[in-house]
Amino acid sequence: QVQLVESGGGLVPAGGSLRLSCAGSGRTFASAVMGWFRQAPGKEREFVAGISGSGRTTDFQGSVKGRFTISRDNEKNTVDLQMNGLKPEDTAVYYCAAKKTGLPIGRRQGDYHYWGQGTQVTVSS
Numbered sequence: 001q002v003q004l005v006e007s008g009g010g011l012v013p014a015g016g017s018l019r020l021s022c023a024g025s026g027r028t029f030a031s032a033v034m035g036w037f038r039q040a041p042g043k044e045r046e047f048v049a050g051i052s053g054s055g056r057t058t059d060f061q062g063s064v065k066g067r068f069t070i071s072r073d074n075e076k077n078t079v080d081l082q083m084n085g086l087k088p089e090d091t092a093v094y095y096c097a098a099k100k101t102g103l104p105i106g107r108r109q110g111d112y113h114y115w116g117q118g119t120q121v122t123v124s125s
Helices: none
Strands: 003-007 010-013 018-025 034-039 046-051 058-060 068-073 078-083 092-098 119-124
Touching: 003 092, 018 034, 018 092, 018 119, 034 068, 034 078, 046 068, 046 078, 058 068
Parallel strands: 010 119
Antiparallel strands: 003 018, 018 078, 034 046, 034 092, 046 058, 068 078, 092 119
């Protein structure tokens, strides 16, 4: 059974940092694009960041570019999202996702086949 499990969410003040981690099991994701999405209350789930299987190609939503970084460790089957300079508008449930295949990095939910259960990130003002 393929699973993605997120960890690292929590409550931080504006300007703070958090590091989210996603651990995959049930198959290797080394060649697959992996990504992070988020969903704030009353809003649709949106793309945050994605990374290619090799880790050499990344993509970020405009509002997080320069503040968030994404990385992966294919030996450990993990992908991390480092979030710096957090703002109250970053408050959301963050989801890890994985495609079955490699590039391109998709920004649509339908591009991804596997999903984690989500982890809450709350940024206080």
